[in-house]
Amino acid sequence: MQLTVLGSNGTYGTPGRPASGYLVEHEGTHLWMDAGSGTFAALQDRIDPGEVDGIVLSHAHSDHCLDIFGFYYATRYGRNPRSAVPAFVPEGLEERLAAFLGGGDRDFSDVIDFRVMGPGSTARMGSLALRFGISDHPVPTLCVRIEGGNRSLTYSADTGIGGGLAELAVGTDLLLCEATYQGPGTEKPWPHHLTAEEAGSLARAAGAHRLMLTHIWPTLDPSRSVAEAEDTFGRPVSPAVPGITVKV
Numbered sequence: 298m299q300l301t302v303l304g305s306n307g308t309y310g311t312p313g314r315p316a317s318g319y320l321v322e323h324e325g326t327h328l329w330m331d332a333g334s335g336t337f338a339a340l341q342d343r344i345d346p347g348e349v350d351g352i353v354l355s356h357a358h359s360d361h362c363l364d365i366f367g368f369y370y371a372t373r374y375g376r377n378p379r380s381a382v383p384a385f386v387p388e389g390l391e392e393r394l395a396a397f398l399g400g401g402d403r404d405f406s407d408v409i410d411f412r413v414m415g416p417g418s419t420a421r422m423g424s425l426a427l428r429f430g431i432s433d434h435p436v437p438t439l440c441v442r443i444e445g446g447n448r449s450l451t452y453s454a455d456t457g458i459g460g461g462l463a464e465l466a467v468g469t470d471l472l473l474c475e476a477t478y479q480g481p482g483t484e485k486p487w488p489h490h491l492t493a494e495e496a497g498s499l500a501r502a503a504g505a506h507r508l509m510l511t512h513i514w515p516t517l518d519p520s521r522s523v524a525e526a527e528d529t530f531g532r533p534v535s536p537a538v539p540g541i542t543v544k545v
């Protein structure tokens with residue numbers, strides 16, 4: 298299994314750095330995980346949109362789902378229309394996205410088969426097995442563990458220190474974890490994101506083998522986030538840099 302970072306900015310994109318989005322590949326299966334602004338263009342640097350076998354949209358914040366519209370229009374009106382592309386979503390997300398469609402497009406059903414996932418939900422997509430939890434975030438938000446070929450990748454989406462991530466991440470090979478803030482957790486501006494220290498602590502407690510930080514606030518220095526997470530994780534930590542591909 299391999300993970301390509303399409304974008305990793307927390308909350309909004311900056312030049313050359315899209316918001317959250319990832320491509321997970323294993324034995325010819327292509328999963329697009331989060332569709333933050335700028336990630337559909339980045340995806341097309343790696344694969345043809347027609348090769349997307351399935352999509353995970355973690356939640357209804359714009360930095361995780363907006364580019365589904367580009368995929369929808371490219372797929373519905375492009376040269377190779379497709380139907381029933383599975384998209385695993387939390388409750389209510391399909392309806393919120395559909396409210397932005399207009400004109401001849403009432404909903405996404407010509408292209409996308411939305412499947413609502415909740416805590417403990419499982420799904421198969423090609424060679425990948427997916428298991429979902431609900432993160433600690435103010436809108437319904439999916440965290441997900443993806444397994445393929447005896448390897449596992451766990452993605453936090455956006456979360457505070459509670460929720461289902463810690464259980465999903467037990468013993469995972471790679472934890473892709475949000476670290477929006479720096480400094481002490483007691484001083485973070487909002488409880489529904491993690492500091493880098495908290496991400497490191499969570500990864501250590503879960504027994505994750507490797508930790509990659511993502512969703513760092515765009516004006517922060519990622520090297521400081523990495524150093525803070527290494528203090529609590531106790532092992533080297535990497536940042537999710539747009540364009541990199543790593544083996545899981």
Ligand SMILES: [Zn+2]
Nearest residue numbers: 308358360455
């Ligand atoms: Zn976010």
Ligand SMILES: [Zn+2]
Nearest residue numbers: 356358434455
């Ligand atoms: Zn969010």
